[in-house]
Amino acid sequence: MKYLLVLAVIAVGYAFWRGQRTGAPPSKGKRPPLPAPQDMVACARCGVHLPRSEALAHGSRTYCCAEHQQQDAR
Numbered sequence: 742m743k744y745l746l747v748l749a750v751i752a753v754g755y756a757f758w759r760g761q762r763t764g765a766p767p768s769k770g771k772r773p774p775l776p777a778p779q780d781m782v783a784c785a786r787c788g789v790h791l792p793r794s795e796a797l798a799h800g801s802r803t804y805c806c807a808e809h810q811q812q813d814a815r
């Protein structure tokens with residue numbers, strides 16, 4: 742009878758352990774896919790880094806906003 746109790750505790754413990762192990766991967770797998778990496782450029786005026794798609798280009802120089810583009814043009 743004593744062994745039956747030990748076996749039951751081990752069985753419950755094992756089931757709980759398996760439940761936790763199988764429960765973790767799905768939540769990790771549901772993460773949204775990372776966006777594709779983008780080229781980063783620095784503003785020629787203030788040096789802040791931003792994606793190339795959001796930067797304002799003026800010749801070979803890039804700017805974070807129109808204000809900095811105008812300030813650097815002077």
Ligand SMILES: [Zn+2]
Pocket residue numbers: 784785786787788789804805806809
């Ligand atoms: Zn700037």
